[in-house]
Amino acid sequence: MNIAVCIKQTPDTAIRVKVADDGKSIVQDGIQWVINPYDEFAVEEALQLTEKHGGEVTIVSLGPAGIEKTIREALAMGAHKAIRIDADHIPDDPSVTAKALVEVLKNGNYDLIFLGRQAVDDDHHQMASLVSQALGLPCVTVVVKLEIDGGKGTALREVEGGYEKVAFALPAVIGANRHLNTPRYRSLKGIMQAKKKTIEVLPATLAAPKLVVEKLTPPPAKKEGKIFKNGAADAAEVARLLRDEAKVI
Amino acid sequence: MKPFESPDYFNMDELLSDEEKMIRSAVREWVGENVMPVIEKAYLDAVFPRDLIPQMGELGLFGPNLPEKYGCAGTNNVAYGIMMQELERADSGVRSFASVQGSLVMYPIYAYGTEKQRQHWLPKLASGEKIGCFGLTEPDHGSDPGGMKTTAVKDGNSYILNGAKMWITNGTLADVAVVWAKLDGTVRGFLVEKGTPGFSAPEMHNKHSLRASVTSELILQDCRIPAENLLPESGGLKSPLGCLTQARYGIAWGVMGAAMACYDEALNYAKTRIQFDKPIASFQLVQQKLVYMVTEITKMQLLSLQLGRLKDQKKFKFTHVSMAKRNNVFQALEIARLARDILGANGITAEYQSMRHMCNLETVKTYEGTHDIHTLIIGADITGIPAYS
Ligand SMILES: Cc1cc2nc3c(=O)[nH]c(=O)nc-3n(C[C@H](O)[C@H](O)[C@H](O)COP(=O)(O)OP(=O)(O)OC[C@H]3O[C@@H](n4cnc5c(N)ncnc54)[C@H](O)[C@@H]3O)c2cc1C
Numbered sequence: 001m002n003i004a005v006c007i008k009q010t011p012d013t014a015i016r017v018k019v020a021d022d023g024k025s026i027v028q029d030g031i032q033w034v035i036n037p038y039d040e041f042a043v044e045e046a047l048q049l050t051e052k053h054g055g056e057v058t059i060v061s062l063g064p065a066g067i068e069k070t071i072r073e074a075l076a077m078g079a080h081k082a083i084r085i086d087a088d089h090i091p092d093d094p095s096v097t098a099k100a101l102v103e104v105l106k107n108g109n110y111d112l113i114f115l116g117r118q119a120v121d122d123d124h125h126q127m128a129s130l131v132s133q134a135l136g137l138p139c140v141t142v143v144v145k146l147e148i149d150g151g152k153g154t155a156l157r158e159v160e161g162g163y164e165k166v167a168f169a170l171p172a173v174i175g176a177n178r179h180l181n182t183p184r185y186r187s188l189k190g191i192m193q194a195k196k197k198t199i200e201v202l203p204a205t206l207a208a209p210k211l212v213v214e215k216l217t218p219p220p221a222k223k224e225g226k227i228f229k230n231g232a233a234d235a236a237e238v239a240r241l242l243r244d245e246a247k248v249i
Numbered sequence: 250m251k252p253f254e255s256p257d258y259f260n261m262d263e264l265l266s267d268e269e270k271m272i273r274s275a276v277r278e279w280v281g282e283n284v285m286p287v288i289e290k291a292y293l294d295a296v297f298p299r300d301l302i303p304q305m306g307e308l309g310l311f312g313p314n315l316p317e318k319y320g321c322a323g324t325n326n327v328a329y330g331i332m333m334q335e336l337e338r339a340d341s342g343v344r345s346f347a348s349v350q351g352s353l354v355m356y357p358i359y360a361y362g363t364e365k366q367r368q369h370w371l372p373k374l375a376s377g378e379k380i381g382c383f384g385l386t387e388p389d390h391g392s393d394p395g396g397m398k399t400t401a402v403k404d405g406n407s408y409i410l411n412g413a414k415m416w417i418t419n420g421t422l423a424d425v426a427v428v429w430a431k432l433d434g435t436v437r438g439f440l441v442e443k444g445t446p447g448f449s450a451p452e453m454h455n456k457h458s459l460r461a462s463v464t465s466e467l468i469l470q471d472c473r474i475p476a477e478n479l480l481p482e483s484g485g486l487k488s489p490l491g492c493l494t495q496a497r498y499g500i501a502w503g504v505m506g507a508a509m510a511c512y513d514e515a516l517n518y519a520k521t522r523i524q525f526d527k528p529i530a531s532f533q534l535v536q537q538k539l540v541y542m543v544t545e546i547t548k549m550q551l552l553s554l555q556l557g558r559l560k561d562q563k564k565f566k567f568t569h570v571s572m573a574k575r576n577n578v579f580q581a582l583e584i585a586r587l588a589r590d591i592l593g594a595n596g597i598t599a600e601y602q603s604m605r606h607m608c609n610l611e612t613v614k615t616y617e618g619t620h621d622i623h624t625l626i627i628g629a630d631i632t633g634i635p636a637y638s
Contacts, residue, residue, distance in 0.1 A: 014252055072267070073271065076271065076275075185275060185279045185307075186275040187275070187307060187308045187309045188276075188308060188310065188313045188322035188324055188328070188332070189309045189313075189317070189322040189323075191271050191275060191322070191324075192268070192317070192322050
């Protein structure tokens with residue numbers, strides 16, 4: 001199988017980001033960059049498929065040279081090679097990124113193209129749809145279970161309150177969700193081998209954005225927590241608040 | 250839970266390559282998710298968490314600085330040190346397991362063994378399929394291994410080993426023991442396999458330290474091994490000492506992990522524990538302790554990194570390792586004691602890690618050349634006068 005996985009470099013979610021002075025971007029200093037967590041599920045799934053069916057996994061990512069560190073993380077997991085689409089920044093408008101990705105993906109003759117269901121930084125949830133649309137391929141996203149057999153696939157998708165099972169023909173575009181698999185740890189051997197793998201750099205001509213970020217606002221400060229002091233006697237009240245106020249149960 | 254962040258007061262990260270940092274985050278992530286949740290109980294129960302062994306093999310934590318053709322990762326020595334730091338952030342026992350397997354078993358087979366021995370053992374030891382131990386210390390010969398009583402006698406196509414080893418990490422678990430014995434008066438290394446008649450490895454119990462690690466005796470009674478189990482390139486005390494230099498290198502890095510864990514715990518505790526209506530971190534005496542800790546950690550980092558770079562450039566001497574082992578273990582132990590102190594009564598419980606690290610580090614201070622023996626090694630180097638012969 002010939003598989004491409006599109007990954008995006010995003011800030012580590014464990015880190016608290018700060019809005020920069022321009023009010024439109026985040027302070028880059030001190031940020032730990034990681035593979036977008038949903039993309040990690042995509043990489044893992046692609047690796048498992050090639051381990052089972054043979055073939056190669058190519059990582060595709062758009063951005064400046066600095067993202068090669070993150071691309072190497074995916075290579076350390078076991079991906080075979082990578083393409084970096086060279087651009088001086090990662091576009092804010094998903095349609096711009098999608099166009100540039102498609103320019104490269106259309107030449108790769110891929111059986112499957114994986115992406116994460118969304119990037120955790122800008123949360124657009126669009127890339128899989130945009131890419132599949134441009135390539136004229138089926139798009140299956142929010143996938144939690146995937147089976148590929150010959151030229152066909154079935155996928156379980158998470159939908160509101162349950163699951164939907166869909167069938168599709170390859171080639172196809174898959175948007176990975178959490179729970180699709182457990183991404184492997186990078187091994188020391190994998191990290192050492194990643195160094196020797198090639199990252200092909202291709203030029204990009206970015207289209208003019210149709211969408212620009214005007215302002216970033218940090219979330220409002222958290223309200224103070226409620227403390228219940230009566231032990232078991234408060235259980236019913238806690239349950240009621242979890243249901244009616246927090247709406248988590 | 251927020252992932253662990255190591256103190257980096259002097260921007261030491263700037264001195265590490267991307268690959269070294271990637272190895273650190275890979276090991277840190279695995280340790281955080283797989284070792285931290287089980288280690289406290291393993292320590293209290295005095296068992297080594299054996300489930301970790303295949304995972305450690307998979308990650309490549311055994312002998313990563315040995316060549317790829319033997320199934321190893323082929324990292325540089327700095328990356329090897331960083332990995333040890335991350336393991337000991339969890340527990341000295343887990344780091345000891347990796348030290349013994351990599352530096353004291355795989356290394357001598359690599360350095361003193363035949364190609365056939367390497368091909369046979371190294372891939373299996375690297376993957377964790379086989380476990381090894383290193384038997385040098387004897388009941389009556391610790392700091393003075395040259396006085397060892399264990400002997401090997403050639404008999405046809407075999408060697409017959411007699412003697413007893415003590416305090417042997419992983420002994421009871423091991424599939425193969427690297428045993429040091431005198432053959433015609435010269436110290437040589439032998440591979441003794443589990444199950445060989447005349448060889449047993451009972452576990453030693455009731456330790457107050459390194460409880461999440463198996464420590465054993467090795468008993469050799471007319472133990473007959475094939476002549477091909479001799480490590481042919483070993484000869485003289487310099488051979489086991491060569492292994493110890495490798496292991497001590499890993500220890501110098503490893504103990505920083507324990508020290509960092511203690512500092513992190515004490516700092517967080519001090520900022521949240523209120524006494525006299527103020528966080529205890531606001532008291533000058535507590536600040537002094539915290540400052541001591543972070544300063545010593547920073548000095549250790551600089552010492553270890555330069556040691557690693559020297560080792561990678563093949564410019565390092567065993568006396569450099571002695572200085573780093575001696576200093577870093579001593580300071581890590583001081584830091585663990587201070588952390589325990591800052592934690593007050595909570596510090597003596599298994600809810601916190603500092604006392605476990607403190608107890609472990611008492612072993613680390615003694616094994617692999619005691620603190621004082623390293624003083625004498627450096628003393629002999631700078632004065633030209635050995636104080637121990
Ligand atoms: C948990 C644990 C695991 C171990 N694992 C292993 C292992 O896997 N393999 C192995 O071979 N060994 C192992 N050891 C043994 C360890 O290496 C020895 O304990 C160590 O070398 C010290 O020897 P000793 O205990 O006999 O102490 P001794 O040599 O009796 O020393 C006692 C004290 O005397 C001091 N002293 C000794 N000689 C001098 C001198 N000339 N001048 C000044 N002071 C001196 C020492 O510094 C020390 O303070 C382990 C030990 C422990 C506790």
